Amino acid sequence: MTPLDKLIAYFEKFPGIGARQARRFAFHILTLKPEQLAELSELITSLPKSVTECQDCHRFYSLTHQQNSGSCQICQDSNRDSKKLLIVARDTDIQAIERSGIYDGMYFVLGGTIPLLSNGDVSGKLRSGALRALIERRLKIGLAEIILAFAINPDGENTARYTEGLIREVPGAQLLKISELGRGLSTGSELEYADGETIKSALRNRS
Amino acid sequence: MTPLDKLIAYFEKFPGIGARQARRFAFHILTLKPEQLAELSELITSLPKSVTECQDCHRFYSLTHQQNSGSCQICQDSNRDSKKLLIVARDTDIQAIERSGIYDGMYFVLGGTIPLLSNGDVSGKLRSGALRALIERRLKIGLAEIILAFAINPDGENTARYTEGLIREVPGAQLLKISELGRGLSTGSELEYADGETIKSALRNRS
Amino acid sequence: MTPLDKLIAYFEKFPGIGARQARRFAFHILTLKPEQLAELSELITSLPKSVTECQDCHRFYSLTHQQNSGSCQICQDSNRDSKKLLIVARDTDIQAIERSGIYDGMYFVLGGTIPLLSNGDVSGKLRSGALRALIERRLKIGLAEIILAFAINPDGENTARYTEGLIREVPGAQLLKISELGRGLSTGSELEYADGETIKSALRNRS
Amino acid sequence: MTPLDKLIAYFEKFPGIGARQARRFAFHILTLKPEQLAELSELITSLPKSVTECQDCHRFYSLTHQQNSGSCQICQDSNRDSKKLLIVARDTDIQAIERSGIYDGMYFVLGGTIPLLSNGDVSGKLRSGALRALIERRLKIGLAEIILAFAINPDGENTARYTEGLIREVPGAQLLKISELGRGLSTGSELEYADGETIKSALRNRS
Numbered sequence: 001m002t003p004l005d006k007l008i009a010y011f012e013k014f015p016g017i018g019a020r021q022a023r024r025f026a027f028h029i030l031t032l033k034p035e036q037l038a039e040l041s042e043l044i045t046s047l048p049k050s051v052t053e054c055q056d057c058h059r060f061y062s063l064t065h066q067q068n069s070g071s072c073q074i075c076q077d078s079n080r081d082s083k084k085l086l087i088v089a090r091d092t093d094i095q096a097i098e099r100s101g102i103y104d105g106m107y108f109v110l111g112g113t114i115p116l117l118s119n120g121d122v123s124g125k126l127r128s129g130a131l132r133a134l135i136e137r138r139l140k141i142g143l144a145e146i147i148l149a150f151a152i153n154p155d156g157e158n159t160a161r162y163t164e165g166l167i168r169e170v171p172g173a174q175l176l177k178i179s180e181l182g183r184g185l186s187t188g189s190e191l192e193y194a195d196g197e198t199i200k201s202a203l204r205n206r207s
Numbered sequence: 208m209t210p211l212d213k214l215i216a217y218f219e220k221f222p223g224i225g226a227r228q229a230r231r232f233a234f235h236i237l238t239l240k241p242e243q244l245a246e247l248s249e250l251i252t253s254l255p256k257s258v259t260e261c262q263d264c265h266r267f268y269s270l271t272h273q274q275n276s277g278s279c280q281i282c283q284d285s286n287r288d289s290k291k292l293l294i295v296a297r298d299t300d301i302q303a304i305e306r307s308g309i310y311d312g313m314y315f316v317l318g319g320t321i322p323l324l325s326n327g328d329v330s331g332k333l334r335s336g337a338l339r340a341l342i343e344r345r346l347k348i349g350l351a352e353i354i355l356a357f358a359i360n361p362d363g364e365n366t367a368r369y370t371e372g373l374i375r376e377v378p379g380a381q382l383l384k385i386s387e388l389g390r391g392l393s394t395g396s397e398l399e400y401a402d403g404e405t406i407k408s409a410l411r412n413r414s
Numbered sequence: 415m416t417p418l419d420k421l422i423a424y425f426e427k428f429p430g431i432g433a434r435q436a437r438r439f440a441f442h443i444l445t446l447k448p449e450q451l452a453e454l455s456e457l458i459t460s461l462p463k464s465v466t467e468c469q470d471c472h473r474f475y476s477l478t479h480q481q482n483s484g485s486c487q488i489c490q491d492s493n494r495d496s497k498k499l500l501i502v503a504r505d506t507d508i509q510a511i512e513r514s515g516i517y518d519g520m521y522f523v524l525g526g527t528i529p530l531l532s533n534g535d536v537s538g539k540l541r542s543g544a545l546r547a548l549i550e551r552r553l554k555i556g557l558a559e560i561i562l563a564f565a566i567n568p569d570g571e572n573t574a575r576y577t578e579g580l581i582r583e584v585p586g587a588q589l590l591k592i593s594e595l596g597r598g599l600s601t602g603s604e605l606e607y608a609d610g611e612t613i614k615s616a617l618r619n620r621s
Numbered sequence: 622m623t624p625l626d627k628l629i630a631y632f633e634k635f636p637g638i639g640a641r642q643a644r645r646f647a648f649h650i651l652t653l654k655p656e657q658l659a660e661l662s663e664l665i666t667s668l669p670k671s672v673t674e675c676q677d678c679h680r681f682y683s684l685t686h687q688q689n690s691g692s693c694q695i696c697q698d699s700n701r702d703s704k705k706l707l708i709v710a711r712d713t714d715i716q717a718i719e720r721s722g723i724y725d726g727m728y729f730v731l732g733g734t735i736p737l738l739s740n741g742d743v744s745g746k747l748r749s750g751a752l753r754a755l756i757e758r759r760l761k762i763g764l765a766e767i768i769l770a771f772a773i774n775p776d777g778e779n780t781a782r783y784t785e786g787l788i789r790e791v792p793g794a795q796l797l798k799i800s801e802l803g804r805g806l807s808t809g810s811e812l813e814y815a816d817g818e819t820i821k822s823a824l825r826n827r828s
Contacts, residue, residue, distance in 0.1 A: 024713065
């Protein structure tokens with residue numbers, strides 16, 4: 001295998017990339033200037049050093065000089081409301097929530113979902129232990145509500161049920177309020193094409 | 208123009224049908240048996256006699272022997288809650304609401320939407336007068352809430368604002384509760400692809 | 415079942431139409447004026463009388479006063495070249511060929527294709543006997559080439575092989591030229607996305 | 622801008638990649654092992670050294686030990702027919718032609734297309750001079766046919782006309798055969814949806 005083929009093989013493992021686009025990426029690399037190649041290459045090698053996983057919420061965040069406490073900017077921000085904890089499946093979900101601009105609480109990245117139909121127990125891949133430990137710590141400083149923010153599909157709902165069970169086992173968490181993101185009509189929805197469950201929620205959540 | 212071409216021209220005016228599919232419809236007609244042709248033809252001619260517009264909600268409904276009061280089955284159903292009135296743009300929207308199985312109030316079909324960007328006043332095409340009259344009548348028998356159920360897009364929102372204004376002008380309607388279908392994550396939604404407005408509503412409507 | 419439901423059931427059998435669009439067609443019917451309803455209805459009932467199947471090419475054509483010989487306008491047109499016969503699966507394919515404006519020969523509508531994977535012998539549904547008879551008659555007046563014009567997919571190719579076999583069995587047809595539509599790059603094709611077979615043909619047919 | 626943001630900015634410039642996928646690529650990088658990071662990084666930096674542009678056909682090819690003549694494997698292959706030269710817009714088009722397995726001539730990568738509607742003269746971005754020089758050299762060793770293999774769309778056709786003019790200006794090239802890839806029905810084509818031009822070509826190229 002030539003270096004070109006090896007590079008294409010790496011690009012083929014990028015999420016959502018097939019053989020043709022991987023090849024096009026390689027041709028794109030050939031159009032870069034030497035200093036760009038050097039910078040891109042350096043950024044890739046050093047990414048794990050400049051980005052680290054937050055010890056509290058477990059999202060990846062960029063390290064800065066001021067900040068090497070092990071916790072990310074959000075987890076360290078004393079203006080955020082530590083009474084609320086919102087649990088998402090993945091890092092990228094946090095961005096979506098932050099874009100909305102109205103959530104002022106804390107986060108936790110579970111690390112994936114539990115497929116409704118899965119062979120064997122896949123819950124081991126999720127950060128169950130870290131979640132339990134975080135809830136115990138936060139209960140001591142006033143945690144009052146946990147918001148489950150998973151996708152509205154069978155896997156997301158299965159993960160919500162699993163996470164709820166996990167929370168309830170934490171000593172002292174029995175009375176914690178557990179909520180889920182509200183369902184209803186999304187932007188762009190037309191009634192005629194909305195399913196029964198969505199309309200049911202939209203009617204209940206009318207305001 | 209031959210009869211075939213004339214028939215194709217009729218089919219081309221069917222909603223969502225182009226020249227090719229209209230032609231295919233004509234060929235489909237040619238495969239029907241004489242008794243099917245006669246029945247289809249009769250059903251088309253007599254449809255206006257077997258279906259009528261409800262004088263209250265203005266949806267189309269099939270006439271049955273027991274029922275020739277001018278009002279549809281829903282508007283005559285004494286088990287439904289006449290304190291609630293849900294306003295939709297079109298007939299087909301009522302089916303979507305009924306499919307959800309949890310709405311037990313009354314309906315009104317406005318007859319269309321008011322495009323956000325429209326040349327001239329198109330509100331004349333909507334059943335504004337009939338809506339006003341219905342609200343006046345219903346206020347006397349306890350109408351307490353009007354639910355606006357339009358699409359979550361600029362035209363739907365524009366229509367909601369217009370309808371709200373129209374309702375507030377009805378004498379005695381100033382204190383009427385006016386609600387809109389709740390927004391949030393629809394079935395199938397993934398956080399990563401949800402827009403800010405949808406997530407904002409989903410967070411507010413969490414439960 | 416109400417007349418409305420019956421009409422919707424008819425529309426659901428129209429090619430490519432589902433439950434929702436069928437219902438919308440019914441609502442469209444309700445918007446027609448009485449004289450339009452009467453005309454549409456009449457056109458449907460009388461279509462079989464105004465359109466007939468050509469006894470030669472078996473396509474449907476509109477009957478006109480001057481023409482009641484049993485053959486369509488194309489089959490009767492003495493300016494067309496009776497040395498060429500182009501065989502298509504369906505009526506609508508003839509329109510596509512005529513649109514191109516360069517074919518001046520005759521046609522035959524086989525009435526369908528033979529799926530590559532089919533349970534039982536489906537060739538009985540095709541007009542094999544009529545094709546054989548037509549070829550015999552045309553051979554006497556100089557038929558020199560038969561063009562097979564089926565889709566470029568497994569079913570189309572299977573139908574081409576079947577039809578070729580059928581032609582070769584006609585007495586006197588052994589030396590008849592049998593051709594197929596040329597393959598190559600279609601309008602809009604980009605090389606990168608073209609399959610090997612298409613490029614092979616495009617290279618062979620270069621000019 | 623953090624290193625993470627810088628890396629995402631590089632990925633956003635990859636062909637066909639938007640902000641969200643670029644971010645997902647960065648998270649993918651974080652899942653790689655140190656030795657994979659090192660290898661990917663090295664492959665990127667060294668790609669220009671292991672891949673070079675062929676001085677004859679101008680495609681990129683991987684350098685191997687045996688081969689450092691400046692020409693690629695195809696251009697050096699004495700079994701290939703140097704009487705034929707096939708001109709493509711881009712590198713990736715060569716792969717499509719090679720996949721078909723029936724072309725045994727030489728190639729030239731023009732480096733792009735000339736949009737039908739373009740502001741200013743964009744022909745300067747193409748390898749016009751290199752093409753002229755190659756044709757002159759090849760005419761001396763028997764070049765007999767040039768095949769233009771551009772996309773079947775307005776830009777591709779415009780580029781074909783431009784290239785043809787360019788070829789005719791080369792001294793001694795006036796009698797050279799210039800052909801284009803054959804048009805016709807591509808794999809998967811159905812007659813009903815084929816445009817007039819495609820059917821015209823398919824009829825002319827029947828065989």
